[in-house]
Amino acid sequence: MSATSTRRILLTDKAVKSLPYAEAKPQIVRDARIPGFHVWVGKTTKTYRLQYETPRVGGKRGTTMVQWLGEHPHATADEARAKALEIQALRARGEAIPRLVVAAVPEAVPALTFKAAWDAYKAAITKEGKSVRTIADYQDKFDRHLKDWHGRPLADIKREDVIQEHAAITERARKSRAGQKYSSGKYAANGTMRFARAVWNYAKDELEAPGLPQRNPFRSGKLFHKEKARSTGMGVSELPAWWAQLQALANPIRRELHLFSLLSGLRRTDVITGRWANLDVIRPSLKLPSPKGGDERAFEMPLSNAMVECLERAREAGRTYFPEESKEWIFPAAGGHVAEVKEEGRQKLSHTGHALRHSFRTLAGAAGIDRLRLKILMNHAIDDDVTDAYANVPALFASLLDAQEQISAFILRHISLGASK
Incomplete structure (x- = not known):
């Protein structure tokens, strides 16, 4: 996606926070001090990046490279600036930029799929000692109710998609109650979206996946069905x-x-x-x-x-x-x-x-x-x-x-x- 270049300013947390989100095309706001260091302002995100060219070869112009340095406000302007300076120092010494942190163009950065995000989240909660039963329950929700979203990029999942899927899970689970572990389609839909919300939050806060909106599309809001504690105990x-x-x-x-x-x-x-x-x-x-x-x-x-x-x-x-x-x-x-x-x-x-x-x-x-x-x-x-x-x-x-x-x-x-x- 092409973007429109705007003015140069000193990129600080306060300055970036005050930048309005783009209404149509993304905006590029460049730093006043470091060449190539800028913030990419989209409709819902603001991402620090560094743009530069590889050395000329045989008189031909080098390839334009873009380094993603973190998303505001999860990454500060000072942190992003330090990363940009580190990359420039490597280039000045003629040292290779680690392949894992470089992308040729923004569009070439692999989109984080729902499955990849779940795999990463599962590894994290397993390491922290989350119960085997809890992880198995999450896996069941992922396999049973969200199979159509496994390969879908997280950034492509919108609130309206979540609302429709929540309603679809409610209906599917309600019809298949017999012989299933779910006692209610409403509870199955709510539980699945709670799980998805946790995966999305992990991708946003810990993986700092680019392109995700400010608000979690799986948030409860007025989406979830009202739940009541079951009064099944004997007197x-x-x-x-x-x-x-x-x-x-x-x-x-x-x-x-x-x-x-x-x-x-x-x-x-x-x-x-x-x-x-x-x-x-x-x-x-x-x-x-x-x-x-x-x-x-x-x-x-x-x-x-x-x-x-x-x-x-x-x-x-x-x-x-x-x-x-x-x-x-x-x-x-x-x-x-x-x-x-x-x-x-x-x-x-x-x-x-x-x-x-x-x-x-x-x-x-x-x-x-x-x-x-x-x-x-x-x-x-x-x-x-x-x-x-x-x-x-x-x-x-x-x-x-x-x-x-x-x-x-x-x-x-x-x-x-x-x-x-």
Whole structure:
């Protein structure tokens, strides 16, 4: 794209900030001191660049080269100026300019595709220790809902494209609910766009990809569907009916799995991937080395007597049904561990998986457990509040164990009361 040259000024952060964006053709505003150093002003971006010619060969004029030095305001004018001077010094000494930082013309710079941006972002969050499950969820959204955008340059994705795709994902996910992990097309669309927004922000702020607009086209604004917290937890009055359904299950391993889910409030994946190696029956506790949030959220969950007894029954049943798998997995199945917690057919349970985590939260509140200890037991972040942030979690183990005992006793007491009626 050709641009119109304008005046020469001393390029400073303040001066560049005051430059109006181009209405039609991009504008080139040259620096008053360094030849070739300028800012390319487009409709939505302002990019520092250095333009120069390669030496003449055989009397023929050299090739015009353009070096991209960073985008305002992510790169300062002083940073860009320093890079320009460094390149000029290399040229004056006759040294080669590194190929990775030089482009023949602006149009020759490879456009950063959505896939390339995701690959870079995935590498970054993997390095920082993001949970394997979170990364897998992002990959699923990328593969399932954004496959048509894999090869599309990020800079070409406009707000209107995002709005249309959000609506399309909503409809596609809604129609394919049966047998899919997404419970709602609205939630699938929102979650996909949150993921895309994170990828775009990384490309903008960390990769400093040229040509991206000032505002993220995936921003929430008024785009996202309104979401409501799901009220799926059981109260005390529902416990007896659920307990009767549980006792009707033929598989003893699955019976203990669901009971442990209710007594612990653990996330589904943490339950089914529990290993005997992480169990300490003396302390007593179960270590979760890589829960949601990654290694940084690893924690040691205190176990009530009822929880320990539940695991002992699971061990006995596992050894009977799956001798080899039960050596490693607390809730074994053929070839590994239990993979699906839902019960189908006549033995269907009213509450499984995350609904039991919600039930734990509801019943723990009814048992009178304070908010801080409950947040820790559920492995929720406590550093949002300054006072909570001072809590020494390891030092609270005895108190957390007491809270766990209270919750288990409360749940089992109300199950027994209902069963005796």
